[in-house]
Each structure stands twice: as structure tokens, then as C-alpha cells.
Amino acid sequence: MDNKFIHDNFLLNSKEAEVLYHQYAKELPIIDYHNHLSPKLIAEDKPVSNITEAWLGGDHYKWRGMRANGVDEKFVTGSASLEEKFDKWAETVPNTLRNPLFHWTHLELKRYFNIDDLLQPKTAKAIYEKANAILENKTPAQLLEDMNVEVVCTTDDPTDNLQYHKDIATKGFYTKVLPTFRSDELFFIGQEKFMPYLKKLSASANVSINSYSEFLNALNNTIAYFNENGCRLSDFGVGEALVMEDFTEEEVSEIFSKRLKGETLSALEINKYRSSLFIFLGRKYNEYDWVQQYHLGPIRNNNSRLVKEIGWDAGCDSISDYPMAEFMSKLFDTLNASDQLAKTITYNLNPSQNEVFATMMGNFQEGGVPGKMQWGSGWWFLDQKDGMEKQLNTLSNMGLLSRFVGMLTDSRSFLSFPRHEYFRRILCNLLADDINKGLIPNDIESVGKMVSDICYYNAKNYFNFN
Numbered sequence: 001m002d003n004k005f006i007h008d009n010f011l012l013n014s015k016e017a018e019v020l021y022h023q024y025a026k027e028l029p030i031i032d033y034h035n036h037l038s039p040k041l042i043a044e045d046k047p048v049s050n051i052t053e054a055w056l057g058g059d060h061y062k063w064r065g066m067r068a069n070g071v072d073e074k075f076v077t078g079s080a081s082l083e084e085k086f087d088k089w090a091e092t093v094p095n096t097l098r099n100p101l102f103h104w105t106h107l108e109l110k111r112y113f114n115i116d117d118l119l120q121p122k123t124a125k126a127i128y129e130k131a132n133a134i135l136e137n138k139t140p141a142q143l144l145e146d147m148n149v150e151v152v153c154t155t156d157d158p159t160d161n162l163q164y165h166k167d168i169a170t171k172g173f174y175t176k177v178l179p180t181f182r183s184d185e186l187f188f189i190g191q192e193k194f195m196p197y198l199k200k201l202s203a204s205a206n207v208s209i210n211s212y213s214e215f216l217n218a219l220n221n222t223i224a225y226f227n228e229n230g231c232r233l234s235d236f237g238v239g240e241a242l243v244m245e246d247f248t249e250e251e252v253s254e255i256f257s258k259r260l261k262g263e264t265l266s267a268l269e270i271n272k273y274r275s276s277l278f279i280f281l282g283r284k285y286n287e288y289d290w291v292q293q294y295h296l297g298p299i300r301n302n303n304s305r306l307v308k309e310i311g312w313d314a315g316c317d318s319i320s321d322y323p324m325a326e327f328m329s330k331l332f333d334t335l336n337a338s339d340q341l342a343k344t345i346t347y348n349l350n351p352s353q354n355e356v357f358a359t360m361m362g363n364f365q366e367g368g369v370p371g372k373m374q375w376g377s378g379w380w381f382l383d384q385k386d387g388m389e390k391q392l393n394t395l396s397n398m399g400l401l402s403r404f405v406g407m408l409t410d411s412r413s414f415l416s417f418p419r420h421e422y423f424r425r426i427l428c429n430l431l432a433d434d435i436n437k438g439l440i441p442n443d444i445e446s447v448g449k450m451v452s453d454i455c456y457y458n459a460k461n462y463f464n465f466n
Contacts, residue, residue: 011425016444017432019288020300024448025424028456029150030417033233034180034293034408035464037044039164041414042140042177048414051131052082055108056089058412062314065101065173066092067315076136077310083128088126100384107418114145122460140414145174153233158222159197159204162229169230176465181226181234183281183291186219188238190270212249214278223284233291233464234281238296241322244330247272268274282335286342289462295371295379296324297349319349319381328360332373336364336460342367343462347376355391358398371403371462376390383419383427386425401452407458424455 012018036058048054054078061350066076066088074080075088096102109115113131117123145150154181156162168177185197202209205218205225245268255269265273277370285292299320301307306314324434328346333342348357361373375395378387407423409416431447434440440447 002028006106006115009249014432016428016435020428023449027454029148030420031459036412039154043164043167045139048135054088054381054415063315086128090119093119110417111418143414149175151176154177155182159200212253220340227245227288235293239300241270242327244277245271247276252276281338286340291343293345295347325326325356332364343372345374345376347379354394358394377407404454405462406454
């Protein structure tokens with residue numbers, strides 16, 4: 001057996017697992033339907049150049065690992081040189097054993113740079129130099145093509161003019177790069193930033209916003225514009241507790257007018273506005289045949305001192321214990337009652353809610369659309385081996401694993417795509433283990449088709465990217 005850490009049968013613990021992975025999963029293209037890649041960097045089509053920028057820039061996982069290892073913030077997000085930061089990451093990696101960072105790091109070194117050495121202080125300089133020599137000649141688009149990435153869907157604010165997506169569409173890249181309508185900023189009506197954001201939305205939609213009806217008109221224009229430029233998904237990721245309240249259009253119009261006048265809104269008024277917006281947006285997504293996504297469960301920016309030092313998204317978010325079932329039930333039922341519930345994917349961050357999410361999605365499945373309501377892959381703190389296995393097992397128990405649309409990276413890094421390989425190996429090993437325990441038939445062809453569907457074909461059919 002190959003004694004390299006990342007070898008051909010990494011994570012595959014039986015002959016059946018090896019066959020499932022190598023024959024039914026390994027060569028399939030990747031559809032990465034949710035990530036935070038930069039359309040600007042793809043459009044500019046310049047070499048990535050430096051592994052530190054590609055690896056540590058915006059990567060909260062690595063930042064948290066380095067901080068846990070006692071690394072000074074100077075070497076995490078601060079003023080240290082790129083090589084100094086890389087060296088501190090190399091010092092940290094040996095201490096990440098049993099953390100998914102150890103697996104991801106070495107998968108990425110192997111797949112992008114054909115490096116088999118373990119990253120540690122004594123190998124850091126050679127790895128840094130070899131990786132940078134390769135990245136000097138690799139653009140983001142080339143890195144995506146190298147990993148056989150067929151589609152990526154970025155995460156885009158409603159006020160984005162999508163110019164970079166337009167530029168990308170003219171370049172003939174192998175990978176299709178599509179926008180996603182991320183609605184979060186529309187929901188912060190109770191915060192100071194809401195009024196400046198409305199001005200930005202007004203300018204981008206070319207609509208005056210002096211009333212709630214004009215606000216909705218601006219959103220109509222914006223959603224139509226996104227659709228014209230290839231958008232086929234929406235997303236939502238506000239972390240705080242969510243409540244669906246009954247409302248009338250008159251009430252919400254008055255609430256919106258109060259906010260325009262600078263008046264302070266009550267919690268009930270904020271929730272009525274949000275409830276109205278959820279329903280309006282959900283109906284629009286259904287109208288355009290988009291897939292709506294809901295990322296639910298983080299408590300963000302916990303470390304106020306760190307946020308003050310380096311800004312928002314500092315890597316101090318964590319799992320919350322907010323209630324979610326009643327919110328999802330009322331939202332989806334309201335849309336479904338009028339036959340306006342779009343295809344939907346939910347993601348939970350709190351693993352104690354796995355069964356809550358899995359069973360909620362089963363309430364609203366529909367004839368003619370296999371797997372219409374999806375409970376999404378292990379997300380954020382749960383997109384590691386244990387989290388993926390728990391998600392796969394819970395989905396198997398509560399729904400149909402065979403209809404699952406599979407993995408995504410949720411990443412800001414162009415070097416993150418071996419995470420699809422990681423997922424595929426875990427899936428194949430789990431199903432092979434069931435075969436060897438006699439829990440499912442030893443029918444490799446049938447199980448292999450299920451593997452291929454989960455890894456690629458289900459997503460291809462579900463999203464129907466043109």
C-alpha cells in the first residue's frame with residue numbers, strides 16, 4: 001500500500017469503497033452551487049501568485065486554528081509578511097491533527113501542487129516556494145478547470161451590478177460562473193446601516209424609494225436583472241433568531257414609512273416587516289423558478305474586541321441555539337398554501353437540530369419534483385468527516401439520501417475544491433460499510449449509480465443550469 005498520507009485510497013476502508021469511489025465518483029465534474037469566491041478575481045484573469053493569499057485570505061477556519069495555537073494576530077490577519085504568515089500556518093498544521101484542517105491542507109497540497117510532504121516548519125520553505133512557482137502561472141479560472149469545476153455560484157448582494165459576471169461570460173472559461181441573490185442586507189431595517197443601504201439599492205435599481213411599494217418595485221427590478229444575468233439561486237444567512245409574524249400590507253407600509261422618517265421600530269414591527277419580506281421574496285423566487293437557500297444558525301461577531309480591531313467577519317462566529325422549527329414551518333407553509341413555494345435548500349449550523357431540519361423539509365415535498373425540498377450538506381462547523389457522516393445518516397433515516405444534491409464548498413478560496421473529493425470519499429466509504437455489514441445489498445452497480453447521482457447528476461438536474 002502507498003505509504004503517503006494522501007494516497008489513492010485515502011478514507012476508503014474496503015475494496016467496495018474503492019470501487020465506488022474510483023469508478024462512480026472520482027471523475028465526475030463538480031457543481032459548486034454555493035461559495036463566496038470573488039467574481040472580480042475570476043474576471044481579472046490574473047495569476048493567483050501566492051499561496052498565503054490563496055489560503056489565509058479570508059479563511060476563518062485557518063484563522064481560528066492559528067489563534068487556538070497561540071499565534072499572534074499580526075501573523076493571522078495583521079501586518080506580517082506573506083511568508084511569515086505561511087510559516088506560522090506551517091507551525092500550526094501539525095497541531096491540527098484530528099481537525100479537518102489537517103486533511104484539507106494536505107489534500108490541497110497534493111491535488112494542486114503534487115506535494116506529498118506533510119506541512120510543518122522543516123518543510124515550509126520548500127512547499128512555499130514550489131506552490132508559489134506553480135501559482136505564478138495559474139489564474140483562478142485555470143485552478144477551477146484543473147479541478148473539473150463545471151459550475152460555481154457566487155454570493156452577491158442585491159445592489160451588485162454583476163459587471164464581473166458579465167465580463168466572465170465573454171471569456172470562454174471552462175467553468176460557468178453564476179451569481180446568487182443574497183438578501184441579508186434587506187432585513188436589517190432596525191439598524192443604522194439600513195438607510196444608507198436603501199440609497200444604494202435605489203441607485204442600483206434606478207427607482208426612487210419613498211415608500212414600501214417603491215421598495216418592492218426596486219426589488220422587482222433587481223431580481224429581474226439578476227435573472228437576466230444567469231442567477232438561478234437565492235440565499236439568506238442572517239444568524240439571529242427568526243420569527244414569522246402575521247401582518248397586513250397596510251401595517252408593513254406604515255412600519256416602512258416610520259423607518260424612513262427616522263423613527264425607532266419595535267421588535268414586533270421589525271418582525272412584521274421581515275415576515276412580509278420573506279413572503280414577497282419567496283414568491284418572486286418561485287416566479288423565476290430559482291432555488292432558495294436558507295443558512296440558519298450562527299451567532300456572529302461574538303468577540304467585540306477582535307471585531308473592533310480587524311472588522312466584521314473576523315472569524316469569531318459560532319454555533320447558536322436559536323429555535324428554528326416554527327419559523328421554517330410558517331414560512332414554507334404560507335408559501336406552499338398558495339402554491340408559491342420554490343425549490344428550497346436549508347442548512348443548519350447546530351447539529352442538535354439535524355432531525356428538526358431533515359423532517360421539516362419532508363413536510364413540503366411535491367409530486368413531479370424529486371427532492372424538491374432539500375436539507376443541505378454539512379455546513380461551516382459541520383462540513384467535516386463526522387458532520388458529513390451525521391448529515392448523511394440523518395438524511396437517510398428521515399428522507400431520501402438518493403435524491404440529495406450533494407456537497408458545496410461555501411469557501412472563499414480557489415484552493416478549496418478538494419473538499420468535494422473529501423465528501424465523495426466519505427460517502428463511498430459509508431455506503432461500502434453498509435454493504436459489508438449487510439445493511440444494503442451488495443449491488444455495486446445500483447449503489448454506484450446512487451453515488452454518481454449524489455455527487456453530480458442530482459445537482460445537475462435540480463438546478464438545471466443552462
